[in-house]
Amino acid sequence: MARVASLSLLLCGLLSAPLLMAEPTQVKDPISGFDYLSAPNQKLQRDEFANPGYFRVDSGKTLFNDASQGNACGDCHDAATMKDVTLKYPRHDAEADRLVNLSQQINECRVERQNREALEPESEEMLSLTAYLGNLSRGRTIDVTVTEETRPFFEQGREFYYRRRGQLNLSCAHCHEQSAGKRLRGEVISEGHSNGYPAYRHIWEALGSLHRMFQWCNEAVRAQPFDKGSEEYINLEYYLKWRGNGLTVETPAVRR
Amino acid sequence: MDRLKPRVKIPESAKPDEVMEIRTMISHPMETGYRRNTRGEIIPRHIIDRFTCEYAGQMVFEAKLGPGIAANPYLSFYVKAVSTGPMTLTWHDDRGESQQVVKQVNVEL
Numbered sequence: 488m489a490r491v492a493s494l495s496l497l498l499c500g501l502l503s504a505p506l507l508m509a510e511p512t513q514v515k516d517p518i519s520g521f522d523y524l525s526a527p528n529q530k531l532q533r534d535e536f537a538n539p540g541y542f543r544v545d546s547g548k549t550l551f552n553d554a555s556q557g558n559a560c561g562d563c564h565d566a567a568t569m570k571d572v573t574l575k576y577p578r579h580d581a582e583a584d585r586l587v588n589l590s591q592q593i594n595e596c597r598v599e600r601q602n603r604e605a606l607e608p609e610s611e612e613m614l615s616l617t618a619y620l621g622n623l624s625r626g627r628t629i630d631v632t633v634t635e636e637t638r639p640f641f642e643q644g645r646e647f648y649y650r651r652r653g654q655l656n657l658s659c660a661h662c663h664e665q666s667a668g669k670r671l672r673g674e675v676i677s678e679g680h681s682n683g684y685p686a687y688r689h690i691w692e693a694l695g696s697l698h699r700m701f702q703w704c705n706e707a708v709r710a711q712p713f714d715k716g717s718e719e720y721i722n723l724e725y726y727l728k729w730r731g732n733g734l735t736v737e738t739p740a741v742r743r
Numbered sequence: 744m745d746r747l748k749p750r751v752k753i754p755e756s757a758k759p760d761e762v763m764e765i766r767t768m769i770s771h772p773m774e775t776g777y778r779r780n781t782r783g784e785i786i787p788r789h790i791i792d793r794f795t796c797e798y799a800g801q802m803v804f805e806a807k808l809g810p811g812i813a814a815n816p817y818l819s820f821y822v823k824a825v826s827t828g829p830m831t832l833t834w835h836d837d838r839g840e841s842q843q844v845v846k847q848v849n850v851e852l
Contacts, residue, residue: 539815542747542770692772692814 518667519734520686520742523677528689532741540618540687540739543611543694547619550612556603560596560616566623573617573624573736577725579636586640586721589617590696608715614694618685621738629682629736631729644726647719653710659723674743679704680731681724683740694739697724746770749844751832756849757824765796765804766819769834769842775810791816793835798848799826824850 521529532538552561577586587595593616594605606613633641648659662671663679670676684697691699698720702712713719749769757763769791776788788810796804804820822830827850835841 536750536752536766537768537817539768539770541750542768542815545750546747 517680517731517734518678519680519731519737520677520683520740521737523675524741524743528741528743532683532737538687538739538741540685540694540741541622543615543618543685544622544739546611547615547617547622550615551619556601558601560601563600569620570623571627573621573738574627574629574631577640577721577728579634579640581636585718586637586725588716588721588724589620591716591721593617609696609699614685614696617696618694618739621685621736624736625738627736629728629731629734631725631732633729637725640722640725641729643719644722644724647723648726648730653705653708655708657708659704679727680734681727682731682734683737683742685738686740686742688742690743697727746842749832749834749842751844751846753830753846753848756851759824759850759852761824762821763824763848764819765822765830765832766817767794767832767844768815768817770815771834771836773808773810773812773814773816777810788837791834791836794818795833795835796820796822796830797833798822798830799828824848826850 521532524532535541548566550560551564551566552559554562573589576589576592578592579585580587590606590608590613593613597603598605606616651658651661659679662676666676667678668675681697684700685694686700687694688700695703696715698715698717701720701723702715705712747770749767752766754763771791772789773791774786774789776785776790778786780786790810790812791808794804794806794808794816795802803822806818808816826848828848829845830848832844832846833841834843
């Protein structure tokens with residue numbers, strides 16, 4: 488029995504080895520969620536006045552330059568030089584050997600350099616700051632290169648993406664890769680790219696973070712969601728960003 | 744955190760008698776009072792029910808809003824530029840609270 492087991496293990500190992508070794512396939516000509524929107528919603532996203540996401544962009548700008556509790560973000564960082572910042576996150580933190588996303592970087596800055604309290608991932612302040620910084624990158628092209636250091640996290644993110652989960656037993660890929668463009672009831676399934684986040688979603692009537700969307704998606708397949716800012720979600724965020732290489736940043740996007 | 748500032752767009756300057764487009768949007772839940780939460784309790788109504796715009800000493804635009812208006816009400820309207828001075832935009836909600844934005848209108852003679 489033990490021999491059979493070890494044999495099957497070996498077989499499994501042999502069979503799965505080429506799959507793991509193979510270079511993941513990039514989505515060719517990724518389609519942004521924008522292209523799945525109806526014409527009025529596309530117009531709303533483009534309109535820098537009527538797009539409700541700009542409420543947060545405005546308040547983010549105010550917060551960025553808010554020196555009422557000591558030094559402001561803007562005292563160290565010149566916003567004019569930060570247009571690529573959101574493109575660089577999640578980045579690899581060599582000291583802790585993990586990925587750090589923009590929200591965590593903001594909190595690191597707040598705690599270590601501003602003597603302020605860390606913000607909750609979905610707090611109004613955090614959404615405002617990430618929306619403001621994301622908006623600075625609006626129109627810039629996403630181009631993530633996986634390095635030796637980030638490779639393990641990338642692989643974990645990819646593994647998450649292809650893993651079945653929840654009572655509906657679906658992976659991200661089942662909908663957003665295999666079925667993109669097909670209908671799910673009244674909706675067309677998008678490719679599920681992250682280039683518009685934080686985004687204003689009509690069903691939330693608010694701006695929400697990418698991790699809120701992950702939780703929403705997980706709950707939609709009746710899976711237990713992870714925490715916002717969890718390692719699982721940050722690795723997935725990194726994988727998704729790579730998957731959307733070639734798309735432009737649309738923050739704050741309008742989504743259904 | 745402070746309430747989000749209403750967004751208002753008014754032309755920076757206008758010629759006399761020029762018709763200006765005023766665009767406004769305020770962040771507000773516009774809770775209808777008809778919805779129930781997961782425990783079956785009615786979520787209390789909370790809507791903006793009145794909007795006013797005063798300019799050149801008179802009310803130039805007023806709107807009454809009902810529960811059928813979606814969250815973050817967007818209003819745009821046209822006002823004829825007559826004199827340089829402040830334009831006061833006020834949103835009143837059904838809890839007696841209001842938010843006000845004052846913008847300067849510059850009319851070039």
